[in-house]
Amino acid sequence: MSREWILHVDLDQFIAAVEILRNPELRGKPVVVGGSGDPAQPRTVAATATYEAREHGVHSGMPLRTALRRCPEAVFLPSDPPAYEAASERVMAVLREFPVRVEVWGWDEAFVGAATDDPEALAAELQQAVRARTELSCSVGIGDNKHQAKLASAFAKPAGIYRLTGDNWAEVMNDRPTDALWGIGARISKRLAALGLHTVAQLAAADPADLAGHFGPTNGPWYRYLALGKGEAEVVTTPWVARxxxxxxxxxxxxxxxxxxxxxxxxxxxxxxxxxxxxxxxxxxxxxxxxxxxxxxxxxxxxxxxxxxxxxxxxxxxxxxxxxxxxxxxxxxxxxxxxxxxxxx
DNA sequence: TCTGGGGTCCTAGGACCC
DNA sequence: TCTGGGGTCCTAGGACCC
The missing domain is CATH 3.30.1490.100 (DNA polymerase, Y-family, little finger domain)
Structure with missing residues (x-):
């Protein structure tokens, strides 16, 4: 009996993967992409760093000059948005060939809505098709809604498949810090902690009116919904109209x-x-x-x-x-x- | 670690009007 | 008259995300 599922397809190390595709000699090397690619340039940060670079303590958002200090042997490349855009479109085209609904969510992500009785099998087919047609690797999260699917794809990395639904939400998420939720960052997490709400379970059990008093009528109750594993479940295929x-x-x-x-x-x-x-x-x-x-x-x-x-x-x-x-x-x-x-x- | 660029949405307060 | 309350528009800032 087939039902609706939300899948989140997340390309692994997307920017670095595209660069390595263009220049296979980079494979296995520490690579840092950002700005004009000149690590001597001040006030420029890394857009991404490969696992080999991360082993030296380099991460995205780090100033290139710091990255150079930590990993002098790294290859520094300029950011090339048109190349990433083109690669992204090839991936999205592959997804759209399936009998599913595709909502593009940035260069390296998409939500997929599908009716199936075997979402893991669909996820594997999507992965194989993307790899065969673009040589890019992706992770796929499966959920009842976008929030669950998004978190699940992170658990699936790299190149894996993970299912996070109402059935295992509490078991998987309850003991995690509130900033594990998609939409709660460091600032809100800190303010929640000051209220004694450290974990997802604690936030889920909090009083919505209390949260509204602290974070506003929309945001406060919404944080609790996130902690309960709820979220948007509609996949919108019409193109986004920029604000x-x-x-x-x-x-x-x-x-x-x-x-x-x-x-x-x-x-x-x-x-x-x-x-x-x-x-x-x-x-x-x-x-x-x-x-x-x-x-x-x-x-x-x-x-x-x-x-x-x-x-x-x-x-x-x-x-x-x-x-x-x-x-x-x-x-x-x-x-x-x-x-x-x-x-x- | 001296902290990019491009987005979205929410909140709070003041102005203004009835 | 010295003073209420609600609605709407506009602005500035904050938080989050990729």
């Missing part, structure tokens, strides 16, 4: 000259305008982000009088918003973000 778009730059060295800062904001706004035109979207709000040295981030935003994609109008708006900052400290990052008008609203 907005942004461009930002961290400068290798701080900016102090006002004219130079204004010039960079103008350029970022023009890039965002080109992106909006390319995506065929109208802009309704413009935000400017300034990160001051050493690491203080501030944003200012402004709703436009009317939707537009005009580069001149967007840069003028961004520069006007920039004028509301006190630029009395060195600047390490500038960003321009826009919100799009949404169809049917």
């Amino acid at each position: 907005g778009h942004s461009r930002e730059t961290t400068f290798p060295h701080d900016l102090t000259d006002r004219a130079e800062i204004t010039r960079h904001v103008t350029e970022l706004a023009e890039r965002v305008a080109r992106d909006a035109v390319a995506e065929g979207r109208q802009v309704i709000r413009v935000s400017v982000k300034v990160r001051f040295a050493p690491f203080l981030t501030r944003t200012r935003q402004s709703k436009l009088p009317a939707p537009t994609t005009d580069a001149g109008a967007l840069s003028a708006a961004a520069v006007s918003v920039l004028g509301r900052f006190d630029l009395d400290r060195p600047v390490r990052l500038l960003g321009v973000a826009v919100d799009y008008t949404m169809p049917d609203t």
Whole structure:
């Protein structure tokens, strides 16, 4: 008797795997990918590191200069988003050939909805097809909903299959810390711990009204739902409509000259305008982000009088918003973000 | 370890209006 | 008149995720 399952397909070491596919000599070596690939460049971090590099204490998010210190023999490669995008599309195309529903969740992940009486067999077929057609390895999690399937794929790594459902949720998850849940990070986990809620089981047993008082009417009760193993179970196959778009730059060295800062904001706004035109979207709000040295981030935003994609109008708006900052400290990052008008609203 | 870039969603507070 | 309450819009910031 077949029923609905949610599978989470997670490509293993995706970025590194794509790089190794292009250059097989990298296989088995410590490889670090990030930025322009120059480990001497300050303020650049690793997007990913292979297991061989991780053995030296290198991990994603680590500054490249630190990675170089820890693993001088590592191969440093520049990040190449178009290559990852192309590889990702090949994988998603393989998944779509099955009689399933596919919801793409970033470059290296997808949720798959399927009616089957043997989800493990389907998972194995997906893995084999992806490997045969793209030479990429993936892990597959099986669940009643996206939350369970997502956690399950992490337990399946590398290249495995794992089932996490209401049947084994408590047994597998109850004693884990709250940040094991998908949607609870270090900050919330710490605040929960301060309330005496350290484990998933403790959070599941907490009073929803109490949680609402501490974390808001939506978030508080939602954290408890996560701890109970609940989650979204609908696989949406229609393409995602982006809410907005942004461009930002961290400068290798701080900016102090006002004219130079204004010039960079103008350029970022023009890039965002080109992106909006390319995506065929109208802009309704413009935000400017300034990160001051050493690491203080501030944003200012402004709703436009009317939707537009005009580069001149967007840069003028961004520069006007920039004028509301006190630029009395060195600047390490500038960003321009826009919100799009949404169809049917 | 001196901390990227690109997203999404939620919350809180003030303005404004009735 | 010195003062209520609700609804909505806008802004700034925080948290999370890949």
